Amino acid sequence: MEKQEETAQENEELFPTYKRWELTFQKAEDTTITDTNGNRYQDFMAGIGVVNLGHGHPAVVQAVEKQLHEGWHASNFFHYSQQEEAAHLLTSHSCGDLVFFANSGAEANEAAIKLARKHTSRKKIISFVQSFHGRTFGSMAATGQTAVQEGFxxxxxxxxxxxxNDVNELEKAIDEDTAAVIMEIVQGEGGVRPADEKFVKAVQEQVEKNGALLICDEIQTGIGRTGTFFAHEQRGIEPDIITSAKGLGNGFPVGAMIGKQFLKESFGPGSHGTTFGGNPLAMAAVRATLQTLTEEKWIEAAAEKGERFLNExxxxxxxxxxxxxxxxxxxxxxxxxxxxxAxxxxxxxxxxxxVIGAGPNVIRMLPPFTMKEETLVKGVHDIKETLQSIQS
Known part of the structure; x- marks a missing residue:
């Protein structure tokens, strides 16, 4: 890696909400990002678990370009065939029946929390320590990290x-006032911590016993990231609501809440809405992403490559x-x-x-599914060399 010729400076006209690196983005292609100094980086974070098909995948680019010339926006007073097609792809690959499209994962979780409370006429939402569900007030309240909530x-x-992963505490807390339990199958921001199978099964049993709903937050784990379309499939459960974003549009801003048929009447006209959610450009990205992932078997590739990567x-x-x-x-x-x-x-x-962190002590990796295996292996050995050099 060549030495930086210039240091990226903070723009004084932007709120300093991000701890930015001393890099300025120039372009990205497949698994490589290039900065304005011409330095190239292997992206083992996929834009934080977003570009599962790699940066600028031709199928997604072509679909969005085509839609760009046909129309960007007309409002959700119109029917969009693109929405219907994207919704069909999501329900075809999940246990859900209905889809609400939003602009982000936080918005998808907000919709899920609202729907759960409205459908059950209950107030309590149970989540878990170290979870992350977003930064809007509802999703932030559900997030199990006090640092995210401080000062607000x-x-x-x-x-x-x-x-x-504590069944006893769950059984003590869930009751007749519980609207929903919201859970990540693998806590991403919380340190890449998988939920135990016994715990996941207990969550579903308890929500059914108490008449509550189960929300699986699949913002980071969904769309093939864990080797199945959604991570909860590997635990043999069927949530009432699934939330998705990140990899859903391969980098195009989009989120989705997927719910079961019995929830339909609780989210009728006027109950919720969005100006930009489900716009034709986003739907073009979703359709192309999901079709490419499934037709070219990239999810199966993620499972196979991922197993070898973790073994290494x-x-x-x-x-x-x-x-x-x-x-x-x-x-x-x-x-x-x-x-x-750090x-x-x-x-x-x-x-x-x-790479990125997940809590203070964890190096987190979310490579694009398209990353070559030799690049994955080289990355493992780069980590080893780096850790040894820091320790010496």
Whole structure:
């Protein structure tokens, strides 16, 4: 990696809400990002779990370009055939029957929380410590990370956060006032922590027993990331509501809430809405992304590559004294260190490898499904070299 010729500066006209790297984006293609100095980086984060098909996949680009010339927006007073086709693709690959399109994962979770409360006429929403569901007030209240909530005043009432993977605490907390339990099958921002199968089954049993709804937040884990279309399929459960975003449009901003048929009357005209959600450009991206993933069997590829990638991570990194744990599923992996991960993440970036954190001690990797296996293997050994150099 060549030395930077210039340092990216913070724009004084932007709110400093992001801890930006000293890189300025120039272009991206497949698994590679190039900065304005001509430095190239292998994107092991896929734009934070977004570009599952790689940057600028031709099928998605062509679909959006075609729609660009046919129309961007007319409002949701119109029927859009594109929405109907995208919704059909989602219901065909899930246990859901109906779709509401939004612009982001946070919006999808807001819709899910509203629907759960309206349908059940109950208030309590149960979530789990270290979860992440978004930064709007409802999704932030559900998020199990106090750092996300600090400084914003009182959270909306009715949200209860329990220890993850703790069946006993769940059984004590869920009751006749519980509208829903919202759960990630793998906590992404919370450290790439999979839910135990026993725990997941207990959640479904308890919501059914108490007349509550089960919401699976598949914002990060869905659309093939864990090797199945949705991660909950691997736990043998059927949620009442599924939320999706990130990989749904391969980088185009879009989110979706998928629900079962019995919820239809609770989300009738006027109950919820969005100006831009489900716009034709987003729907073109969704259709092309889902068709390409399924027809070209990229989800199966993610399962196979992911298994080999995790095996290599375990084989190479677990013996290192600084490595506490290696975990993940599909093309979603976390390496937990005995110390802060930020220095290693920065050093890897300087090597030309882009990874991100998940909590203070975890290196998180969410590679595009299109990444070549030799690149994945090289990345594992780059991590080993980096950790050894920091320790020496």
């Amino acid at each position: 005043g009182p959270m909306p009432e009715g949200f209860v956060r329990l220890p993850f 991570l375990n084989r190479v990194l677990r013996p290192l004294p600084v490595v506490e744990d290696v975990r993940g599923v599909g093309m979603m992996a976390g390496v937990e260190l005995t110390e802060a991960s 220095p290693a993440i920065k050093a890897l970036r300087e090597k030309g490898m882009l």
